[in-house]
Amino acid sequence: MTTVNGGRILVVGGYGAVGATVSQALSQWFPGRVLVGGRDGDRARQLGGVRVDVTDPAAFRQSLDELKDVVAVVMCVEPPDAGVARVCFERGVHLVDIGATLRLLDDVAALHEVAAGTGATGVLSVGVAPGLTNLLARWAHEAVGGAERIDLTVLLGAGEAHGADAVRWTVENLARSARGTALRVPMPGYGVRTAHPFPFSDQHTLPRTLEVGQVTTRLCLDSAPMTTALFAARRPARHPAVRRALTASFRHIHLGGDGFAVRADAHRGPHHAAYALTGQKQSRVTALVAAYATRELLTASLPTGVHHIEQLPALSQLPEQLAEHGVALHQLGSA
Ligand SMILES: NC(=O)c1ccc[n+]([C@@H]2O[C@H](COP(=O)([O-])OP(=O)(O)OC[C@H]3O[C@@H](n4cnc5c(N)ncnc54)[C@H](OP(=O)(O)O)[C@@H]3O)[C@@H](O)[C@H]2O)c1
Structure with a gap:
Protein backbone atom coordinates (compact mmCIF):
# COMPACT_ATOMS: atom_id res chain seq x y z
CA MET A 1 0.00 0.00 0.00
CA THR A 2 1.43 3.42 -0.92
CA THR A 3 0.79 6.18 1.54
CA VAL A 4 0.78 9.94 1.38
CA ASN A 5 1.77 10.14 5.06
CA GLY A 6 4.53 7.94 6.50
CA GLY A 7 4.84 7.47 10.24
CA ARG A 8 2.98 5.43 12.79
CA ILE A 9 -0.66 5.07 13.81
CA LEU A 10 -1.42 5.03 17.54
CA VAL A 11 -4.57 3.06 18.40
CA VAL A 12 -5.60 4.25 21.87
CA GLY A 13 -7.57 1.50 23.60
CA GLY A 14 -5.82 -0.76 21.09
CA TYR A 15 -6.35 -3.97 23.05
CA GLY A 16 -10.03 -3.28 23.86
CA ALA A 17 -13.09 -4.84 22.19
CA VAL A 18 -13.09 -2.31 19.34
CA GLY A 19 -9.42 -1.29 19.42
CA ALA A 20 -8.04 -4.83 18.99
CA THR A 21 -9.82 -5.24 15.64
CA VAL A 22 -8.82 -1.71 14.57
CA SER A 23 -5.16 -2.57 15.30
CA GLN A 24 -5.45 -5.87 13.46
CA ALA A 25 -7.06 -4.37 10.34
CA LEU A 26 -4.65 -1.44 10.18
CA SER A 27 -1.63 -3.73 10.71
CA GLN A 28 -2.60 -5.64 7.55
CA TRP A 29 -2.73 -2.44 5.52
CA PHE A 30 0.18 -0.65 7.24
CA PRO A 31 2.56 -3.40 8.43
CA GLY A 32 4.91 -2.33 11.20
CA ARG A 33 3.28 1.06 11.55
CA VAL A 34 0.58 0.37 14.17
CA LEU A 35 1.15 0.99 17.88
CA VAL A 36 -1.40 0.05 20.51
CA GLY A 37 -1.87 2.21 23.59
CA GLY A 38 -3.68 1.77 26.90
CA ARG A 39 -3.19 2.33 30.62
CA ASP A 40 -1.75 -1.14 31.20
CA GLY A 41 1.86 -0.53 30.19
CA ASP A 42 2.90 -4.19 30.40
CA ARG A 43 0.04 -5.34 28.22
CA ALA A 44 0.64 -2.55 25.69
CA ARG A 45 4.38 -3.27 25.55
CA GLN A 46 3.75 -7.02 25.06
CA LEU A 47 1.90 -5.98 21.91
CA GLY A 48 4.75 -3.69 20.90
CA GLY A 49 2.86 -0.64 22.09
CA VAL A 50 3.05 2.05 24.75
CA ARG A 51 1.33 3.15 27.94
CA VAL A 52 -0.97 6.13 27.37
CA ASP A 53 -3.74 7.64 29.47
CA VAL A 54 -6.31 9.88 27.80
CA THR A 55 -7.24 11.47 31.13
CA ASP A 56 -3.80 13.15 31.20
CA PRO A 57 -3.27 15.34 28.10
CA ALA A 58 0.15 16.59 29.31
CA ALA A 59 1.48 13.02 29.60
CA PHE A 60 -0.16 12.17 26.28
CA ARG A 61 1.68 15.12 24.68
CA GLN A 62 4.93 13.82 26.15
CA SER A 63 4.25 10.34 24.73
CA LEU A 64 3.72 11.80 21.25
CA ASP A 65 6.94 13.82 21.66
CA GLU A 66 8.88 10.70 22.61
CA LEU A 67 7.37 8.58 19.85
CA LYS A 68 8.12 11.38 17.35
CA ASP A 69 6.59 9.80 14.23
CA VAL A 70 2.90 9.31 15.11
CA VAL A 71 0.83 10.71 12.21
CA ALA A 72 -2.62 9.52 13.28
CA VAL A 73 -4.39 8.59 16.49
CA VAL A 74 -7.43 6.31 16.47
CA MET A 75 -9.34 6.98 19.69
CA CYS A 76 -11.02 3.73 20.80
CA VAL A 77 -11.93 4.82 24.31
CA GLU A 78 -13.91 7.79 25.54
CA PRO A 79 -11.70 10.50 27.06
CA PRO A 80 -13.12 12.86 29.71
CA ASP A 81 -12.73 15.94 27.50
CA ALA A 82 -11.18 17.21 24.26
CA GLY A 83 -7.71 17.67 25.82
CA VAL A 84 -6.07 14.80 23.96
CA ALA A 85 -7.72 15.82 20.67
CA ARG A 86 -6.24 19.30 21.09
CA VAL A 87 -2.79 17.80 21.70
CA CYS A 88 -3.10 15.82 18.45
CA PHE A 89 -4.30 18.73 16.33
CA GLU A 90 -1.72 21.17 17.71
CA ARG A 91 0.97 18.75 16.53
CA GLY A 92 -0.66 18.17 13.12
CA VAL A 93 -1.61 14.59 14.06
CA HIS A 94 -4.82 13.25 12.48
CA LEU A 95 -7.57 11.89 14.73
CA VAL A 96 -10.27 9.27 14.13
CA ASP A 97 -12.66 9.17 17.08
CA ILE A 98 -15.25 6.42 17.68
CA GLY A 99 -16.85 8.35 20.56
CA ALA A 100 -20.62 8.61 20.83
CA THR A 101 -21.11 11.37 23.43
CA LEU A 102 -22.49 14.62 22.01
CA ARG A 103 -20.69 16.96 24.45
CA LEU A 104 -17.30 15.45 23.58
CA LEU A 105 -17.94 15.41 19.84
CA ASP A 106 -18.98 19.07 19.99
CA ASP A 107 -15.83 19.94 21.96
CA VAL A 108 -13.61 18.17 19.42
CA ALA A 109 -15.52 19.74 16.49
CA ALA A 110 -14.86 23.14 18.08
CA LEU A 111 -11.13 22.49 17.42
CA HIS A 112 -11.76 22.68 13.65
CA GLU A 113 -9.57 25.76 13.16
CA VAL A 114 -6.77 24.32 15.31
CA ALA A 115 -6.71 21.18 13.14
CA ALA A 116 -7.02 23.09 9.88
CA GLY A 117 -4.16 25.37 11.00
CA THR A 118 -1.71 22.48 11.30
CA GLY A 119 -3.00 20.48 8.33
CA ALA A 120 -4.60 17.80 10.53
CA THR A 121 -7.91 16.09 9.89
CA GLY A 122 -10.34 14.88 12.55
CA VAL A 123 -13.04 12.35 11.65
CA LEU A 124 -15.94 12.08 14.10
CA SER A 125 -19.07 9.89 14.25
CA VAL A 126 -17.12 6.75 13.38
CA GLY A 127 -18.60 3.34 14.13
CA VAL A 128 -22.04 1.76 13.95
CA ALA A 129 -24.02 4.42 15.86
CA PRO A 130 -22.86 7.07 15.37
CA GLY A 131 -21.19 6.17 12.09
CA SER A 283 -17.68 -3.95 18.06
CA ARG A 284 -16.02 -5.60 15.05
CA VAL A 285 -17.95 -3.49 12.55
CA THR A 286 -17.31 -0.30 14.53
CA ALA A 287 -13.63 -1.20 14.32
CA LEU A 288 -13.82 -1.81 10.57
CA VAL A 289 -15.46 1.59 10.03
CA ALA A 290 -12.65 3.18 12.07
CA ALA A 291 -9.99 1.26 10.14
CA TYR A 292 -11.45 2.20 6.74
CA ALA A 293 -11.70 5.86 7.81
CA THR A 294 -8.07 5.81 8.97
CA ARG A 295 -6.91 4.19 5.76
CA GLU A 296 -8.71 6.86 3.74
CA LEU A 297 -7.13 9.53 5.91
CA LEU A 298 -3.64 8.23 5.27
CA THR A 299 -3.90 7.28 1.61
CA ALA A 300 -6.23 9.90 0.14
CA SER A 301 -6.56 13.59 0.76
CA LEU A 302 -9.43 14.20 3.15
CA PRO A 303 -10.02 17.88 3.89
CA THR A 304 -8.22 19.32 6.89
CA GLY A 305 -10.25 20.38 9.95
CA VAL A 306 -12.80 18.34 11.88
CA HIS A 307 -15.65 16.58 10.07
CA HIS A 308 -18.42 14.14 10.87
CA ILE A 309 -18.27 11.02 8.69
CA GLU A 310 -21.29 11.99 6.58
CA GLN A 311 -19.55 15.23 5.59
CA LEU A 312 -16.76 13.31 3.84
CA PRO A 313 -17.82 12.15 0.33
CA ALA A 314 -14.78 9.83 0.20
CA LEU A 315 -16.40 7.71 2.96
CA SER A 316 -19.98 7.79 1.67
CA GLN A 317 -19.81 4.30 0.12
CA LEU A 318 -18.54 2.60 3.28
CA PRO A 319 -21.88 0.78 3.91
CA GLU A 320 -21.38 -1.01 0.56
CA GLN A 321 -17.66 -1.66 1.13
CA LEU A 322 -18.54 -3.57 4.31
N1 LIG B 1 -19.45 4.70 17.47
C1 LIG B 1 -19.86 3.48 17.77
O1 LIG B 1 -20.71 2.90 17.08
C2 LIG B 1 -19.29 2.74 18.93
C3 LIG B 1 -19.52 1.36 19.03
C4 LIG B 1 -18.93 0.66 20.09
C5 LIG B 1 -18.19 1.33 21.04
N2 LIG B 1 -18.04 2.69 20.92
C6 LIG B 1 -17.27 3.41 21.93
O2 LIG B 1 -15.96 2.90 21.88
C7 LIG B 1 -15.36 2.95 23.16
C8 LIG B 1 -14.61 1.66 23.44
O3 LIG B 1 -15.50 0.58 23.48
P1 LIG B 1 -14.98 -0.90 23.70
O4 LIG B 1 -16.17 -1.77 23.60
O5 LIG B 1 -13.81 -1.21 22.81
O6 LIG B 1 -14.47 -0.80 25.22
P2 LIG B 1 -13.31 -1.65 25.95
O7 LIG B 1 -13.28 -3.06 25.47
O8 LIG B 1 -13.53 -1.40 27.40
O9 LIG B 1 -11.95 -0.98 25.48
C9 LIG B 1 -11.47 0.22 26.00
C10 LIG B 1 -9.96 0.24 25.84
O10 LIG B 1 -9.45 1.51 26.24
C11 LIG B 1 -8.44 1.36 27.24
N3 LIG B 1 -8.58 2.50 28.17
C12 LIG B 1 -9.51 2.67 29.13
N4 LIG B 1 -9.33 3.85 29.77
C13 LIG B 1 -8.25 4.43 29.18
C14 LIG B 1 -7.55 5.64 29.39
N5 LIG B 1 -7.93 6.50 30.36
N6 LIG B 1 -6.50 5.93 28.60
C15 LIG B 1 -6.10 5.07 27.62
N7 LIG B 1 -6.71 3.89 27.38
C16 LIG B 1 -7.78 3.58 28.15
C17 LIG B 1 -8.72 0.02 27.89
O11 LIG B 1 -7.56 -0.56 28.42
P3 LIG B 1 -7.03 -0.17 29.91
O12 LIG B 1 -8.23 -0.22 30.81
O13 LIG B 1 -5.99 -1.21 30.21
O14 LIG B 1 -6.46 1.20 29.79
C18 LIG B 1 -9.22 -0.79 26.70
O15 LIG B 1 -8.14 -1.28 25.96
C19 LIG B 1 -16.50 3.27 24.13
O16 LIG B 1 -16.37 4.61 24.56
C20 LIG B 1 -17.75 3.09 23.34
O17 LIG B 1 -18.80 3.96 23.74
C21 LIG B 1 -18.55 3.39 19.89
Whole structure:
Protein backbone atom coordinates (compact mmCIF):
# COMPACT_ATOMS: atom_id res chain seq x y z
CA MET A 1 0.00 0.00 0.00
CA THR A 2 1.43 3.42 -0.92
CA THR A 3 0.79 6.18 1.54
CA VAL A 4 0.78 9.94 1.38
CA ASN A 5 1.77 10.14 5.06
CA GLY A 6 4.53 7.94 6.50
CA GLY A 7 4.84 7.47 10.24
CA ARG A 8 2.98 5.43 12.79
CA ILE A 9 -0.66 5.07 13.81
CA LEU A 10 -1.42 5.03 17.54
CA VAL A 11 -4.57 3.06 18.40
CA VAL A 12 -5.60 4.25 21.87
CA GLY A 13 -7.57 1.50 23.60
CA GLY A 14 -5.82 -0.76 21.09
CA TYR A 15 -6.35 -3.97 23.05
CA GLY A 16 -10.03 -3.28 23.86
CA ALA A 17 -13.09 -4.84 22.19
CA VAL A 18 -13.09 -2.31 19.34
CA GLY A 19 -9.42 -1.29 19.42
CA ALA A 20 -8.04 -4.83 18.99
CA THR A 21 -9.82 -5.24 15.64
CA VAL A 22 -8.82 -1.71 14.57
CA SER A 23 -5.16 -2.57 15.30
CA GLN A 24 -5.45 -5.87 13.46
CA ALA A 25 -7.06 -4.37 10.34
CA LEU A 26 -4.65 -1.44 10.18
CA SER A 27 -1.63 -3.73 10.71
CA GLN A 28 -2.60 -5.64 7.55
CA TRP A 29 -2.73 -2.44 5.52
CA PHE A 30 0.18 -0.65 7.24
CA PRO A 31 2.56 -3.40 8.43
CA GLY A 32 4.91 -2.33 11.20
CA ARG A 33 3.28 1.06 11.55
CA VAL A 34 0.58 0.37 14.17
CA LEU A 35 1.15 0.99 17.88
CA VAL A 36 -1.40 0.05 20.51
CA GLY A 37 -1.87 2.21 23.59
CA GLY A 38 -3.68 1.77 26.90
CA ARG A 39 -3.19 2.33 30.62
CA ASP A 40 -1.75 -1.14 31.20
CA GLY A 41 1.86 -0.53 30.19
CA ASP A 42 2.90 -4.19 30.40
CA ARG A 43 0.04 -5.34 28.22
CA ALA A 44 0.64 -2.55 25.69
CA ARG A 45 4.38 -3.27 25.55
CA GLN A 46 3.75 -7.02 25.06
CA LEU A 47 1.90 -5.98 21.91
CA GLY A 48 4.75 -3.69 20.90
CA GLY A 49 2.86 -0.64 22.09
CA VAL A 50 3.05 2.05 24.75
CA ARG A 51 1.33 3.15 27.94
CA VAL A 52 -0.97 6.13 27.37
CA ASP A 53 -3.74 7.64 29.47
CA VAL A 54 -6.31 9.88 27.80
CA THR A 55 -7.24 11.47 31.13
CA ASP A 56 -3.80 13.15 31.20
CA PRO A 57 -3.27 15.34 28.10
CA ALA A 58 0.15 16.59 29.31
CA ALA A 59 1.48 13.02 29.60
CA PHE A 60 -0.16 12.17 26.28
CA ARG A 61 1.68 15.12 24.68
CA GLN A 62 4.93 13.82 26.15
CA SER A 63 4.25 10.34 24.73
CA LEU A 64 3.72 11.80 21.25
CA ASP A 65 6.94 13.82 21.66
CA GLU A 66 8.88 10.70 22.61
CA LEU A 67 7.37 8.58 19.85
CA LYS A 68 8.12 11.38 17.35
CA ASP A 69 6.59 9.80 14.23
CA VAL A 70 2.90 9.31 15.11
CA VAL A 71 0.83 10.71 12.21
CA ALA A 72 -2.62 9.52 13.28
CA VAL A 73 -4.39 8.59 16.49
CA VAL A 74 -7.43 6.31 16.47
CA MET A 75 -9.34 6.98 19.69
CA CYS A 76 -11.02 3.73 20.80
CA VAL A 77 -11.93 4.82 24.31
CA GLU A 78 -13.91 7.79 25.54
CA PRO A 79 -11.70 10.50 27.06
CA PRO A 80 -13.12 12.86 29.71
CA ASP A 81 -12.73 15.94 27.50
CA ALA A 82 -11.18 17.21 24.26
CA GLY A 83 -7.71 17.67 25.82
CA VAL A 84 -6.07 14.80 23.96
CA ALA A 85 -7.72 15.82 20.67
CA ARG A 86 -6.24 19.30 21.09
CA VAL A 87 -2.79 17.80 21.70
CA CYS A 88 -3.10 15.82 18.45
CA PHE A 89 -4.30 18.73 16.33
CA GLU A 90 -1.72 21.17 17.71
CA ARG A 91 0.97 18.75 16.53
CA GLY A 92 -0.66 18.17 13.12
CA VAL A 93 -1.61 14.59 14.06
CA HIS A 94 -4.82 13.25 12.48
CA LEU A 95 -7.57 11.89 14.73
CA VAL A 96 -10.27 9.27 14.13
CA ASP A 97 -12.66 9.17 17.08
CA ILE A 98 -15.25 6.42 17.68
CA GLY A 99 -16.85 8.35 20.56
CA ALA A 100 -20.62 8.61 20.83
CA THR A 101 -21.11 11.37 23.43
CA LEU A 102 -22.49 14.62 22.01
CA ARG A 103 -20.69 16.96 24.45
CA LEU A 104 -17.30 15.45 23.58
CA LEU A 105 -17.94 15.41 19.84
CA ASP A 106 -18.98 19.07 19.99
CA ASP A 107 -15.83 19.94 21.96
CA VAL A 108 -13.61 18.17 19.42
CA ALA A 109 -15.52 19.74 16.49
CA ALA A 110 -14.86 23.14 18.08
CA LEU A 111 -11.13 22.49 17.42
CA HIS A 112 -11.76 22.68 13.65
CA GLU A 113 -9.57 25.76 13.16
CA VAL A 114 -6.77 24.32 15.31
CA ALA A 115 -6.71 21.18 13.14
CA ALA A 116 -7.02 23.09 9.88
CA GLY A 117 -4.16 25.37 11.00
CA THR A 118 -1.71 22.48 11.30
CA GLY A 119 -3.00 20.48 8.33
CA ALA A 120 -4.60 17.80 10.53
CA THR A 121 -7.91 16.09 9.89
CA GLY A 122 -10.34 14.88 12.55
CA VAL A 123 -13.04 12.35 11.65
CA LEU A 124 -15.94 12.08 14.10
CA SER A 125 -19.07 9.89 14.25
CA VAL A 126 -17.12 6.75 13.38
CA GLY A 127 -18.60 3.34 14.13
CA VAL A 128 -22.04 1.76 13.95
CA ALA A 129 -24.02 4.42 15.86
CA PRO A 130 -22.86 7.07 15.37
CA GLY A 131 -21.19 6.17 12.09
CA LEU A 132 -23.15 3.88 9.79
CA THR A 133 -26.37 5.51 11.02
CA ASN A 134 -25.00 8.89 9.84
CA LEU A 135 -24.11 7.51 6.41
CA LEU A 136 -27.48 5.77 5.93
CA ALA A 137 -29.23 8.93 7.14
CA ARG A 138 -27.46 10.90 4.41
CA TRP A 139 -28.43 8.34 1.75
CA ALA A 140 -32.10 8.37 2.82
CA HIS A 141 -32.08 12.18 3.12
CA GLU A 142 -30.80 12.50 -0.45
CA ALA A 143 -33.23 9.86 -1.76
CA VAL A 144 -36.25 11.96 -0.67
CA GLY A 145 -34.72 15.19 -1.96
CA GLY A 146 -34.09 16.64 1.52
CA ALA A 147 -35.76 15.08 4.55
CA GLU A 148 -38.05 16.91 6.96
CA ARG A 149 -37.67 14.10 9.48
CA ILE A 150 -35.28 11.19 9.94
CA ASP A 151 -35.86 8.21 12.25
CA LEU A 152 -32.80 6.11 13.11
CA THR A 153 -33.14 2.70 14.73
CA VAL A 154 -30.31 0.70 16.30
CA LEU A 155 -30.71 -2.97 17.26
CA LEU A 156 -27.87 -4.45 19.31
CA GLY A 157 -27.24 -8.10 20.16
CA ALA A 158 -27.82 -8.72 23.88
CA GLY A 159 -25.55 -11.77 23.56
CA GLU A 160 -22.49 -9.93 22.21
CA ALA A 161 -19.58 -9.53 24.62
CA HIS A 162 -19.57 -5.74 24.40
CA GLY A 163 -16.47 -4.00 25.77
CA ALA A 164 -16.45 -2.53 29.30
CA ASP A 165 -16.31 1.05 28.07
CA ALA A 166 -19.21 0.49 25.65
CA VAL A 167 -21.33 -1.06 28.43
CA ARG A 168 -20.47 1.85 30.75
CA TRP A 169 -21.53 4.30 28.02
CA THR A 170 -24.85 2.53 27.38
CA VAL A 171 -25.80 2.27 31.06
CA GLU A 172 -24.85 5.90 31.77
CA ASN A 173 -26.92 7.08 28.85
CA LEU A 174 -29.89 4.97 29.87
CA ALA A 175 -30.30 7.35 32.80
CA ARG A 176 -30.23 10.41 30.53
CA SER A 177 -33.44 11.65 28.98
CA ALA A 178 -33.98 11.32 25.24
CA ARG A 179 -36.73 13.12 23.34
CA GLY A 180 -39.33 11.31 21.27
CA THR A 181 -41.58 8.30 21.76
CA ALA A 182 -41.10 4.57 21.31
CA LEU A 183 -41.82 3.27 17.81
CA ARG A 184 -42.55 -0.14 16.28
CA VAL A 185 -39.96 -0.58 13.55
CA PRO A 186 -39.50 -3.47 11.08
CA MET A 187 -35.85 -4.52 11.38
CA PRO A 188 -34.58 -6.84 8.60
CA GLY A 189 -34.09 -10.33 9.98
CA TYR A 190 -35.64 -9.47 13.37
CA GLY A 191 -39.32 -8.67 12.61
CA VAL A 192 -41.13 -5.61 13.95
CA ARG A 193 -39.46 -4.38 17.14
CA THR A 194 -40.28 -1.74 19.75
CA ALA A 195 -37.42 0.73 19.82
CA HIS A 196 -37.02 3.43 22.47
CA PRO A 197 -35.50 6.92 22.15
CA PHE A 198 -31.85 6.82 23.24
CA PRO A 199 -29.32 9.68 23.44
CA PHE A 200 -26.96 8.64 20.61
CA SER A 201 -25.08 11.67 19.30
CA ASP A 202 -26.10 11.22 15.63
CA GLN A 203 -29.59 12.67 16.19
CA HIS A 204 -28.02 15.91 17.47
CA THR A 205 -25.24 16.35 14.90
CA LEU A 206 -27.22 15.32 11.76
CA PRO A 207 -29.68 18.27 12.00
CA ARG A 208 -26.62 20.52 11.65
CA THR A 209 -24.70 18.62 8.98
CA LEU A 210 -27.73 17.70 6.82
CA GLU A 211 -30.00 20.59 7.84
CA VAL A 212 -32.87 18.27 8.75
CA GLY A 213 -35.48 19.60 11.18
CA GLN A 214 -36.04 16.49 13.27
CA VAL A 215 -33.86 13.44 13.87
CA THR A 216 -34.60 10.79 16.52
CA THR A 217 -32.49 7.72 17.31
CA ARG A 218 -34.11 4.72 18.98
CA LEU A 219 -32.56 1.60 20.48
CA CYS A 220 -33.72 -1.98 20.97
CA LEU A 221 -31.95 -5.26 21.70
CA ASP A 222 -32.31 -8.45 19.69
CA SER A 223 -34.03 -10.00 22.71
CA ALA A 224 -37.48 -8.39 23.21
CA PRO A 225 -37.64 -9.31 26.95
CA MET A 226 -34.17 -7.79 27.46
CA THR A 227 -35.33 -4.60 25.67
CA THR A 228 -38.35 -4.38 27.99
CA ALA A 229 -36.17 -4.99 31.06
CA LEU A 230 -33.58 -2.43 29.93
CA PHE A 231 -36.04 0.39 29.42
CA ALA A 232 -38.00 -0.49 32.58
CA ALA A 233 -34.72 0.28 34.36
CA ARG A 234 -34.45 3.75 32.81
CA ARG A 235 -35.78 5.67 35.83
CA PRO A 236 -34.08 3.48 38.49
CA ALA A 237 -30.83 3.85 36.52
CA ARG A 238 -30.58 7.42 37.79
CA HIS A 239 -29.17 5.85 40.95
CA PRO A 240 -25.48 4.90 40.77
CA ALA A 241 -26.06 1.58 42.59
CA VAL A 242 -28.60 0.51 39.96
CA ARG A 243 -26.21 1.53 37.19
CA ARG A 244 -23.48 -0.59 38.80
CA ALA A 245 -25.84 -3.60 38.98
CA LEU A 246 -26.93 -3.10 35.36
CA THR A 247 -23.32 -2.82 34.18
CA ALA A 248 -22.44 -6.07 35.95
CA SER A 249 -25.46 -7.91 34.53
CA PHE A 250 -24.77 -6.65 31.01
CA ARG A 251 -21.25 -7.98 31.23
CA HIS A 252 -22.28 -11.38 32.53
CA ILE A 253 -25.79 -12.15 31.22
CA HIS A 254 -25.89 -12.85 27.49
CA LEU A 255 -29.52 -13.58 26.53
CA GLY A 256 -29.38 -13.06 22.82
CA GLY A 257 -27.16 -13.26 19.78
CA ASP A 258 -24.31 -11.11 18.54
CA GLY A 259 -26.06 -9.66 15.51
CA PHE A 260 -26.88 -6.00 15.02
CA ALA A 261 -29.01 -3.92 12.67
CA VAL A 262 -29.27 -0.20 11.95
CA ARG A 263 -31.96 1.51 9.92
CA ALA A 264 -32.51 5.06 8.67
CA ASP A 265 -35.94 6.29 7.51
CA ALA A 266 -36.21 9.70 5.84
CA HIS A 267 -39.56 11.42 5.33
CA ARG A 268 -40.52 14.42 3.24
CA GLY A 269 -44.26 14.92 2.81
CA PRO A 270 -45.53 11.70 1.17
CA HIS A 271 -41.98 10.65 0.27
CA HIS A 272 -40.19 7.98 2.25
CA ALA A 273 -36.83 6.28 1.79
CA ALA A 274 -35.20 3.77 4.09
CA TYR A 275 -31.94 1.84 4.21
CA ALA A 276 -30.70 -0.70 6.72
CA LEU A 277 -27.57 -2.70 7.44
CA THR A 278 -27.34 -6.01 9.26
CA GLY A 279 -24.28 -7.90 10.43
CA GLN A 280 -22.56 -9.69 13.27
CA LYS A 281 -20.72 -8.06 16.21
CA GLN A 282 -21.12 -4.29 16.39
CA SER A 283 -17.68 -3.95 18.06
CA ARG A 284 -16.02 -5.60 15.05
CA VAL A 285 -17.95 -3.49 12.55
CA THR A 286 -17.31 -0.30 14.53
CA ALA A 287 -13.63 -1.20 14.32
CA LEU A 288 -13.82 -1.81 10.57
CA VAL A 289 -15.46 1.59 10.03
CA ALA A 290 -12.65 3.18 12.07
CA ALA A 291 -9.99 1.26 10.14
CA TYR A 292 -11.45 2.20 6.74
CA ALA A 293 -11.70 5.86 7.81
CA THR A 294 -8.07 5.81 8.97
CA ARG A 295 -6.91 4.19 5.76
CA GLU A 296 -8.71 6.86 3.74
CA LEU A 297 -7.13 9.53 5.91
CA LEU A 298 -3.64 8.23 5.27
CA THR A 299 -3.90 7.28 1.61
CA ALA A 300 -6.23 9.90 0.14
CA SER A 301 -6.56 13.59 0.76
CA LEU A 302 -9.43 14.20 3.15
CA PRO A 303 -10.02 17.88 3.89
CA THR A 304 -8.22 19.32 6.89
CA GLY A 305 -10.25 20.38 9.95
CA VAL A 306 -12.80 18.34 11.88
CA HIS A 307 -15.65 16.58 10.07
CA HIS A 308 -18.42 14.14 10.87
CA ILE A 309 -18.27 11.02 8.69
CA GLU A 310 -21.29 11.99 6.58
CA GLN A 311 -19.55 15.23 5.59
CA LEU A 312 -16.76 13.31 3.84
CA PRO A 313 -17.82 12.15 0.33
CA ALA A 314 -14.78 9.83 0.20
CA LEU A 315 -16.40 7.71 2.96
CA SER A 316 -19.98 7.79 1.67
CA GLN A 317 -19.81 4.30 0.12
CA LEU A 318 -18.54 2.60 3.28
CA PRO A 319 -21.88 0.78 3.91
CA GLU A 320 -21.38 -1.01 0.56
CA GLN A 321 -17.66 -1.66 1.13
CA LEU A 322 -18.54 -3.57 4.31
CA ALA A 323 -20.30 -6.26 2.25
CA GLU A 324 -17.00 -8.15 2.09
CA HIS A 325 -17.14 -8.37 5.91
CA GLY A 326 -20.62 -9.88 5.91
CA VAL A 327 -22.54 -6.64 6.44
CA ALA A 328 -25.73 -6.75 4.33
CA LEU A 329 -27.33 -3.64 2.89
CA HIS A 330 -31.14 -3.46 2.60
CA GLN A 331 -33.02 -0.84 0.60
CA LEU A 332 -36.43 -0.79 2.26
CA GLY A 333 -38.39 2.17 1.02
CA SER A 334 -38.36 4.21 -2.17
CA ALA A 335 -38.93 7.90 -2.61
N1 LIG B 1 -19.45 4.70 17.47
C1 LIG B 1 -19.86 3.48 17.77
O1 LIG B 1 -20.71 2.90 17.08
C2 LIG B 1 -19.29 2.74 18.93
C3 LIG B 1 -19.52 1.36 19.03
C4 LIG B 1 -18.93 0.66 20.09
C5 LIG B 1 -18.19 1.33 21.04
N2 LIG B 1 -18.04 2.69 20.92
C6 LIG B 1 -17.27 3.41 21.93
O2 LIG B 1 -15.96 2.90 21.88
C7 LIG B 1 -15.36 2.95 23.16
C8 LIG B 1 -14.61 1.66 23.44
O3 LIG B 1 -15.50 0.58 23.48
P1 LIG B 1 -14.98 -0.90 23.70
O4 LIG B 1 -16.17 -1.77 23.60
O5 LIG B 1 -13.81 -1.21 22.81
O6 LIG B 1 -14.47 -0.80 25.22
P2 LIG B 1 -13.31 -1.65 25.95
O7 LIG B 1 -13.28 -3.06 25.47
O8 LIG B 1 -13.53 -1.40 27.40
O9 LIG B 1 -11.95 -0.98 25.48
C9 LIG B 1 -11.47 0.22 26.00
C10 LIG B 1 -9.96 0.24 25.84
O10 LIG B 1 -9.45 1.51 26.24
C11 LIG B 1 -8.44 1.36 27.24
N3 LIG B 1 -8.58 2.50 28.17
C12 LIG B 1 -9.51 2.67 29.13
N4 LIG B 1 -9.33 3.85 29.77
C13 LIG B 1 -8.25 4.43 29.18
C14 LIG B 1 -7.55 5.64 29.39
N5 LIG B 1 -7.93 6.50 30.36
N6 LIG B 1 -6.50 5.93 28.60
C15 LIG B 1 -6.10 5.07 27.62
N7 LIG B 1 -6.71 3.89 27.38
C16 LIG B 1 -7.78 3.58 28.15
C17 LIG B 1 -8.72 0.02 27.89
O11 LIG B 1 -7.56 -0.56 28.42
P3 LIG B 1 -7.03 -0.17 29.91
O12 LIG B 1 -8.23 -0.22 30.81
O13 LIG B 1 -5.99 -1.21 30.21
O14 LIG B 1 -6.46 1.20 29.79
C18 LIG B 1 -9.22 -0.79 26.70
O15 LIG B 1 -8.14 -1.28 25.96
C19 LIG B 1 -16.50 3.27 24.13
O16 LIG B 1 -16.37 4.61 24.56
C20 LIG B 1 -17.75 3.09 23.34
O17 LIG B 1 -18.80 3.96 23.74
C21 LIG B 1 -18.55 3.39 19.89
